[in-house]
Amino acid sequence: MTTIAELPAGFADKVLSAQSTFRSVMDAMARPGSVQRVTASVGTPAGLMRGAAAIALTLFDHDTPIWLDAAITATPSVARWLKFHTSAPVIGEPSIASFALVGDAENLPALERFAFGSSEYPDRSTTLILQVDGLTQGPAFELKGPGIDGTVLLQAMIRPRDLFARLAVNEALFPRGIDVVLVHDDAIVAIPRTTRLVASGV
Amino acid sequence: MNAPTYNFAYLDEQTKRMIRRAILKAIAIPGYQVPFASREMPMPYGWGTGGVQVTAAILGPDDVLKVIDQGSDDTTNAISIRKFFGKTAGVATTTSTTDATVIQTRHRIPEAELHAGQVLVYQVPIPEPLRFLEPRETETRRMHALAEYGLMHVKLYEDIARFGHIATAYAYPVKVNARYVMDPSPTPKFDNPKMDNCAALQLFGAGREKRIYAIPPYTTVVSLDFEDHPFTRYRFDAPCALCGADNSYLDEIVTDDRGGRMFVCSDTDFCEQRQAAGHHGTERAAPHKEKAHV
Numbered sequence: 001m002t003t004i005a006e007l008p009a010g011f012a013d014k015v016l017s018a019q020s021t022f023r024s025v026m027d028a029m030a031r032p033g034s035v036q037r038v039t040a041s042v043g044t045p046a047g048l049m050r051g052a053a054a055i056a057l058t059l060f061d062h063d064t065p066i067w068l069d070a071a072i073t074a075t076p077s078v079a080r081w082l083k084f085h086t087s088a089p090v091i092g093e094p095s096i097a098s099f100a101l102v103g104d105a106e107n108l109p110a111l112e113r114f115a116f117g118s119s120e121y122p123d124r125s126t127t128l129i130l131q132v133d134g135l136t137q138g139p140a141f142e143l144k145g146p147g148i149d150g151t152v153l154l155q156a157m158i159r160p161r162d163l164f165a166r167l168a169v170n171e172a173l174f175p176r177g178i179d180v181v182l183v184h185d186d187a188i189v190a191i192p193r194t195t196r197l198v199a200s201g202v
Numbered sequence: 203m204n205a206p207t208y209n210f211a212y213l214d215e216q217t218k219r220m221i222r223r224a225i226l227k228a229i230a231i232p233g234y235q236v237p238f239a240s241r242e243m244p245m246p247y248g249w250g251t252g253g254v255q256v257t258a259a260i261l262g263p264d265d266v267l268k269v270i271d272q273g274s275d276d277t278t279n280a281i282s283i284r285k286f287f288g289k290t291a292g293v294a295t296t297t298s299t300t301d302a303t304v305i306q307t308r309h310r311i312p313e314a315e316l317h318a319g320q321v322l323v324y325q326v327p328i329p330e331p332l333r334f335l336e337p338r339e340t341e342t343r344r345m346h347a348l349a350e351y352g353l354m355h356v357k358l359y360e361d362i363a364r365f366g367h368i369a370t371a372y373a374y375p376v377k378v379n380a381r382y383v384m385d386p387s388p389t390p391k392f393d394n395p396k397m398d399n400c401a402a403l404q405l406f407g408a409g410r411e412k413r414i415y416a417i418p419p420y421t422t423v424v425s426l427d428f429e430d431h432p433f434t435r436y437r438f439d440a441p442c443a444l445c446g447a448d449n450s451y452l453d454e455i456v457t458d459d460r461g462g463r464m465f466v467c468s469d470t471d472f473c474e475q476r477q478a479a480g481h482h483g484t485e486r487a488a489p490h491k492e493k494a495h496v
Contacts, residue, residue, distance in 0.1 A: 015210045019262045022222045026260065029229045030403045030418045059226075061219050098223075119347035123227040123236045146232050146379050147418035149401075175381065179230045192230035194379065194418075 007077065008043035010057050010085040017042065021058040025181065028190035033143040033152040035135050038186045047075035047103055049131050051183035056129075060086040060099060067097035067114075067126070071104030097126050105130040105159040111166050111178055122175035125193075130180060133157035135187040145195040154189060158182065164197040171196060211258040211291040217241055221259035221414070225405060228416035233382030234346070235329050235413040243409065245286075249279055251409030253306050253325035254286070260321060260405075261287060261304060266294045268302035273310035273451070273468035280308075297471050309372075311393040313450050313472040316402035318419065324387045326408035329415065331375045331385040351383045354426060362431055371436070377424045378417055386423075392435045392451045392495065397423040439493035442467045445476035446483035449495075 011017035017040030024036040038054045045053070060066055066088045072078050078101075079090050094100055094113045102108055108130065117125035134157035141154045141164060160166070163180070170177035170193040177193030209215065217239075224238040243251040261267065267287055271280040275297040283306060284295045296302050299314040306323040316322060328334075332342045335353045345351065354375055361369045374391035378384050386397060387406060397404065397417060404417040417423060427433040438452040443464040450472055452465040464485050467473035 015215060016263065018215065018218070019210070019260075022218075023260065023262060026222075026225060026229070026403075029226050059219060059223055061216055063220065064223070120343045121237075122231050122234060123224075125227075127226070146421035147229070149420045175231050175234055177230075179226070194230065194232065 007081050007084055008045050010043055011054070012041045014057075016040075017054070018058045021054040024188060025055060025058065025190065028181065028188050029179070029192055030147050031152075032145060032147050032190055032192055032195040033141075033154040035154075035187050035189055038188060045075070045077045045081040047072055047078050048081075048101075049183050050186045051188045052101060052129055052131055054186075055181065055183070055188070056082060056088075056099075056101065057085055060088040062087045062089070064098035065089050065091045065096055067091055067094040067100040069100070069102045069104060069107070069109075071107070072101055094126065100126050100128050102128060102130045105132055105163075108160050108163075111169060114178055116173055116176040116178060119176060122177070125176065125178060128178060128180045130159070130163075130182050132159055132182050132184050135182060135184045135189050139200065141200045142198040143191075143195050144198050145192075147192070148195070151198055156182065156189065157184075164200065167191065167193075167195075167197075170194075208290050210263075211261050211287065212244075213241065213255065213258045217255075218259045221255055224414045225256065225259065225416065228405070228414050229403070229418050231382075232417055232421050233378030233384040233415060235408075235415045237412055238414050240409045240412040245282070247410040248327065250283060250306070250308055250325035252407030252411075252414070253308070253323050253409075254283060254407075255409060256323050256405050256407035256414060257283075257287065257304060257306050258291075260323075261291050261293060263291070263293065265303045266296050266301055268296050268299065268305045268471075269307075270305065270310060270312065270469075270471075271308045272453070273312070273472075274470045276470065298475075299469075299471050309388050309390075310451070310468060311389055311396045313447075313467070313469040314475075316396075316400055318401040320402040322400075322402050322404045324389075324404065324406040326385070326387040326406045326413070327410070328373075329385055329406065329408040329411050329413040331373075331383050346382060349381060351377075351426075354383055355428075358426060358428070358431075362428075368427065368431055368433075374433075375426050377426060379421050380424075383426070384415065384417075384423075390435075390451060391425065391433075392437055394423070394425045394433070394435065399423075434494045436492040437495045438465050439491060440465050441483050442473060442476075443483045443485045445473045445481045447473070447476055447481070 114126035138157035299312040425433040
């Protein structure tokens, strides 16, 4: 049996770290495509990036079923760490998850497996947290939508490579849809369901 | 005995997480009312319990908070909420619109243009724009799901049939991002155009009705109207008696019991900044009626 002492710590300051992390996520969601930073100091289990760990501690609790992909499940300490620090139930069925933590975004399951919400309650959807290879350089994606003044250019090493093609389902289903938070180390970029790809170059 | 201490910004962490999740969904679905588990606050419903909970969930120690009530920084409601967060969160407070990072408001949008990075938090009494037309929540929810807003246009049309113009003067319905019809809270319709393509994030909290909704920055917000009866906003046809502004929303203030009155800016910060900059008004310009303002 693992003792608590073997688990990495959570936030150094539970209250203010959660607040500053939330503001980064809120700014990211309100300004899709912009790169925000998580500044709070946070203990991180192997397999989770700092940004993903901070978001988990900020938004997960017993009310939010979470789904972990195979890459994250492969490191059992992540699930233990999440359970100890957030009490969030880890579930195997992505269609009822509030959040999905994806360590190996290359093998992201089909989006249809997650919750899109209903027409009456489009908020009852899964928010995807994808760990990606880079959010400051890489192929360029030109985005538009609410929160963006005209268009914005995101340069990122995004996986899966066809993420934006898959997210086209958001346009067809709106207001139902999937919101995505991309994480690389302490950088986060949000792609809410209203954001549309204008053009992408390599 | 130790004095009781509260968590930072009063609310407990679990409540903040719940509200924060609702805020993120609200931003992702502009204009959609996200249900949330509103808490009882140490102030009565109607005093801004929804706005206070939203503010408490986003506020950090580095924020500078401004609170206005009908545009004024120094009414009871504004002062008590400002003091509440000064006490429970220790945040800096201001009356300056440009210096504030978080502005909680009741029934007005400041005259000064908001800038990127600011958050405007509205206190909302009735979040459902269709509620007075259809009392059943199950029905209004379905109408939003189907984007079936004919009833709202009928209501505006009945205004025209009865009064010759759209007589709705406040809480004037808007369509956000060409999808959801939304109640902008009881702001005068004079303020509606300020919501469109605004650089600041706008969050709405309704405590009694347990709803949070949002308008992200740079989002289209269109006031509902008809081609032959376009949306028109009004203000009293006079400059402010104190600062002479001819583009601000005016309050009517009764000055004696013989019909004397003066018209002054409802936004006290805007008015004071102008007076400090050397602008003066005159009471003699008291108007008699409203005039369309472009």
